[in-house]
Amino acid sequence: MMGGVNILSPCGMLGYGFPVASFLKAFDQDIHGIVVDAGSTDAGPHKLGANVSIVSRLALKKDLSLMIEMGLQHKIPVIIGSAGGAGAKTHVERTMDVIREILQEQQQSAKIAIIWADFDQQQIIKANQAGKINPLSRHIPPLTEELILHTQTIVAQMGHEPILRALEERCDIIVCGRSYDPSPFAALGIYHGMDEGLAYHLGKILECGALCAEPGTTKDCILGTLYEDYFTVQSLNPIRKCTPTSVAAHTFYEKEHPYILHGPGFMLNLELCTFTEIAEGVVEVRNSQYIPSDVMKIKLEGARKVAYRTFVLAGIRDPLLLGQLEDVEAQVLQQVQTYFSEIPKDTYKVNFYHYGKDAVLGEQEPETFTGHEVGIMFEVLAENQETANAICANVRSTYLHYGYENRKSTAGNLAFPFAPSDVEFGPVYEFSIYHLMEITDNPFRLEIVEVSLA
């Protein structure tokens, strides 16, 4: 059992937090690196489009302080994947700002690698013209120049290669822009000469923190160890245990296929993997297969602003209205459109959501409504905030006072929980680029910064 590469994953998302005791327990043995994922597209396109983060600066600093302190003390790299959430320039810069502050406070020097994952519109237009870009799946439309020009922020997911270069430069801290989630973990294993298939499969498991254990959570630490022809995972918190099924099941968590995983420049085939408990709570995994692609492709992500939103939350308890919600709303909308006849109907959209009655599943809801009250949310999407506000205010007042058929409650139709009732949301984004781009040269720029407090 000698010669393993020990990788510490403190939590599933940098800034989600973790028990300090679990983290420190890892250092009972030699650790080769601390790797943490900081990115996700789970929360939708807003983070990338609006250049905002998933976690607070306070939480980011709290988690990073301990990682950097222990990393520097043990002379092992601290690697952050998809820094700042979406891994674009602003996100990376914000993470760097926090790192500088931590180093200042801890009076430490460090060699830092920054790997940028941003692409400018002209690069993408050129690649698209050359036929190097294709939709990731079949219901994503092909890219057009217009769409690219409307997309403010574009990043691509890096593989392990640029991270490997930063490790070869012996950097103390590696801040990656947008990365394929397992890549920073895999890079550390590959740097130490381990098999790519095992390194990536382990990365897939470690990137969510302790979610592969039972009870699972993203807010606790997991230790992964790579050996020549297998790897192991184990919880660093005695209240959790990895089991063969918890690890196998996590292998397919939030992936489209249970055992075929596509990454930048390769495919993982995990069909023949074995998951075995070799000691109490220690699961051994074998046979993860890495299949390099003929053509190197990276996944592009871009978000564009599509509208401005204003919304209202209210409750409806009147059974006469609940019996004809959709009809009443169609009539309300009709009246609003008539009132704003100078605003073209196709430049704005009003959506009604009935919580308690099909709001979550929409037209896919198989149950029939039997409740006595409904939480209603309606939103107006328009080309600018002022129009969204104006139309929303009109929808609200029309709805509130609408004299529907058989109405008894002539004083009003909506119970607002708040005053004011209308909430200005701001811009709304959508993923406008979610495509694969063929590359030949490495497009991810490595920058090395020495922070010296000596």
Add this chain to the structure above:
Amino acid sequence: MKLYEKAKILRSKNSGPFELTLDVLFDNKQAYEEVKASGVLTKEVIAKAYNIALDEIYHFIYFDQALGIKITIARKISSGSPGDRDVYGTQQHAPLMNIEV
């Protein structure tokens, strides 16, 4: 017995912003094998439960090592875009729960 009574985990999540993936996991081999052998879970049953066309089901696969079934379907509206009702896609598993197995 209903599927949610037999399965240990029955969940939904985005697999990227344009797809939704459904996982049904069991904590014992017997329950998993029974469901697998029974043939009550089919693409047709899924399509009906979700009111979608068969070709909107991208994957329907049993993974024996995990004692689990994975189903991946197209999202009607991409995650977080106007009109989306479930940004993370975490409450889309419910239509599977009451299927008799």
